[in-house]
Structure formats: structure tokens, C-alpha cells
Amino acid sequence: MESNNHSNVTSHNNSTDNPYYGEPHIIYVMTCVIISIGLPLTLVAIYSLYSQVKNDHVAPIYIINLLISDIFQFCCMIVKVAKPDWKIYRIFSDIHLIGLLVSIGFMVCIALERYLIIAWPLWYHVRRTIKISLVVCVVVWTLPLVFVLSVYFWVEFKAVITILGVLLLAPFPLLIFFLGGTLKSLSAAISVSSDEKRRIVGMLVLVLLIYTLLFLPTIIVFLIEEVRDNDTLVKLRLILIRFSPLADLILYVFIRKGAINKLLASLCCCRMDSDDNSRSSA
Template sequence: MGIVVDWVIFFVGLPEVCLAGYALLCLLKKETAAPIFAINLLLSDLIQIGITIVFIVSRFFDASYQPFIRARCIARLLVRLGLTSSLGFMLLISAERYLLVAFPVWYHTKNNAKFSILISVCMWTLSLAYSSLDYVFLTNKRVSLLLFSIICLLPAPFLVGFFTATWKALSRSIAMRREKKNRRRVLGVLGLVLGTYIVLFFPFSFRNLYYSLKGDTDAEDLVKDWSLVVTSALVYISPMIDSLIYIFMRRDIKDTMEAFACCRTPLMKLQELQEKLTDTSQIDTAL
């Protein structure tokens, strides 16, 4: 089962994440509200997808082959980095959607790309620091697994809280009541993030916490082994779900398809050309 999941993640998840990343970069050029956190979430997904090639190749060699023992150790570091940063950016996306609804004036005046980039750098630094410390100092498998489980469970109350608070803020916002599409987009992003965490991350985190507290992380148990395979598979397919966040950041299906040049109709291209000519004429008039 593990090898099948690895192949699916690599050959399906990689092009999917790359296409979503390209579309988000196009969105970054067009709109002032840059989806910085969503782009960083896709970068963390790329790290997780890239690691799968190590596990795929290592299956064709003997388990005691020294180069792949080292490669798997480094892959463990990158797995922790990818998962913790992914959870961090999911939390930041939820917080950003809440601020957009609860404090719209502050969000549109004070929030900018530089601030989001600074927060993203801090998140990457914290994730890298934890992963490095875990790799270097936490040689005890039980302690390492316990700490990792606690870190993975920390976003749970915040994600639920942001979703609930945003739902209430949307109910009170008169402007959002009128703009049903924007309301659905905000709730769609938050619902997807929360649903992804509950379905894909929470079983993995709870399972690891249970066995790390139980203290038999190395003991052989059929239930324990299968629970590890299933919950790990759920976590590893999360990059393919994260790409759907892009859809909820666009206004509609037409707006989504416009990001890809191959999907643009001649009418769309003509409208873009007219907009460019209009902008050029306005510049010439100003000069």
C-alpha cells in the first residue's frame, strides 16, 4: 500500500501542486491581496512530494544499504519540516480569512505583501529550527514522537476557533450578506483547511500521541502497524487537497480558468488586449 501511495502522490500531486502554484502566482500579479500564505503552503507541499522519490527509490535496494539509510534520515528531517510548515501556513490562512471579515479596514489598509512575507519567513524559521533540533538532539524515538504529536495537535483549537469566529463575523457583516460569492469563498477556504486537518492530520497526530504515551513504539502489533500505514497515507495525500484552496480564492470557474493560457478563449484574449491598449492610451494622454 505504501508504494502505491508514494507513486500516486508523486505523479498526481506534483503536477497538481505545480499548476496551482502557477495559478496563484498569476493571481499575485493581478490583485493587491496577495495569497502569500497559500503559495508558501504549496511550497511545503512540494517538499513533502519531493521526499516521496527517496522512499520510492529506496524500496528497490537492500534496507541495510548505507547511502539510503542516510537518505532516509535526511528525509525524516524534511518530512518534519514539510508537515510542521504546512500546518503553520494552514493556521495562517485561517487567521488571514478571519481578519479579512472581522477587521476589513485594517486588512485592506495595513496588510501588505511585505508583512505577509515576514510572517512566512518566521514560520519557515520556526519549522526548520524544530526539525533540526528534533533530528540532532531527540534521539529517543518515544520523546521525539510525543513532541511531534503535540505540535501537530496544537493548531486544532485555533482552526476551530477561527472558523467559528469567522462564521459569526460573516453573519454580522452587512456587506458580506449582500456579497454571497465572497461569503462562500471565505467559508470555502476555512472549511477546506479545517476539513483537511480533521480528516487527514488529526488521526495521524492522535494515533502517534496515543502510542508515544503508551510507550511501545517499537513493539510489533498488527493494529498499530495498520493504523500507522492508514494515517500516514492520509497525511501524505494532503498536498493534493491543499491545491483546492486556489479554487476558493477565485471568484468563479471562469475566473479560475483564465489563469491558464491554454484555457483562454479568443474573446478573453481580445478583452485582455483591449485592456492593455486602454492602459497604454491613458499613459500617452498623461504624458
């Protein structure tokens, strides 16, 4: 989510966000590490969801789109670290911004879906259709594209940055509402198992925590003009923004049924084995 003073919202006017136009080396290295770890894991996650579809299981459509948006981000990161021509870099910066905004949209959709399962289970099961999900997906993909394309015809740079800050801030009250509403409705959700409730609450807490940690510095920079010259905060927000696809993989693990239980079981087994070994050695 880099910035330009005229037509391109994702390119900075002094080119400080480009690995070879002045971006600190640490950010360049961190981007390479994020790509090397995140891209293979995301491809594995998508293949796992595709296997569920082949086995006639209903795969969560929002998490699939979320992972696809992450692939877009990883591809844009690869182009950036490859040191392309400046115009190419600007184009892929815009695509990166679209992918980031799309992933944020689907994070909110996932949180909303989890909230509805707990707070309005009957309404959710009756009204939930593939058609509605597809319409939501089209809207989530279209709105960021329209916004970024409109930037090319926008003259006032400060207004664009402020709007971006507001767009990033908007999900916070929604995520807080979804978490609070879910906690309030837990006792009334009789049709949902205890394990499912714990996983849903854990996921909502994780979404809010990830969003706060990854996007708060960027929101501060975009909404408070006085801190935009703070190099430390600007570098921090660039690094955190690029961790977003990795955070989405954590959400995927929470959504997968049984994944957290298996992880906890493995940890418990390891702990029991270590306790047995310590007792035997004693």
C-alpha cells in the same frame, strides 16, 4: 513524518516506514499515485499564481508558500520511492517533515486571514502589509527547521514524539475558533459580498475537515502510547499524511476567485442539459 528512536524524528527504529525496509507495498503504490497526480497539478497552480503576479494582480502570499512546501514534500516522496541509501532516506525524511509542518503553518495562516476578512475587515485592510506577510512567512519556515534540527541533539525519543503530537493538535482549537468567529460575524460584514462570504466559510469548513481527516490518526498515535503498536492505525496515518499536498490543492481552488462559482455553474449546466435530454426523450 516517520520516526527514529534516537537522533532522527522522521525515521523508525525498525525501518518500517521505508518502501524497501518493510513498508507495506500498498503505501509505496499510493505514494507513487499521489506524486504522479499531485506534482503536475501543484506546478500548474504555482504557474497560475505566477501569471497573476505578472498581470499586476495581488497573489495570496500564503497559498504560494503553501504550494512551495508541497513541492518540497513531493520531491522528498520521489527520493523515498527511488530507494536511496538509508542515510539519504533519513535526511529526506527530515526535509519531508519540515515541509509538512510548514504547510500546516500556512494552512493556519490562510484560515486566520479568511477569519480577519469577515470578523475584522477594516482592521485587516488597514494593517495588512506585504512586510507583515513576509515576516510571518519567514517565521513559519524557520520554526519547523529549528525544531527538526534540535531533534538531532535530543536524547529522549518519547518526548520528541509527544511534542510533535502537541504541535499537530495545536491548530485544531485555532481552526475551530476561526470558523466559529467567522460564522458569528457574517451578518456584520457588510463590506464583503455574499459570494465571498460563502467561499470563505466553505474554505474554513474544508480546512477543519481536511485537518481532522488527515492528521487525527497521527495525533492519536503520537499522543497515546498504547496505540503506537497498532499496525492498522500506523499504516492509515502514513497514507493520510501523504495526501496532505493533494488536500492543499483543494484549498487553492477555494481561494481562487470564481473557481467555485464556475464549478457550480458547470455542474448546474450539466444538470440542466441532462434534464432537457430526459424531457425531450420523454
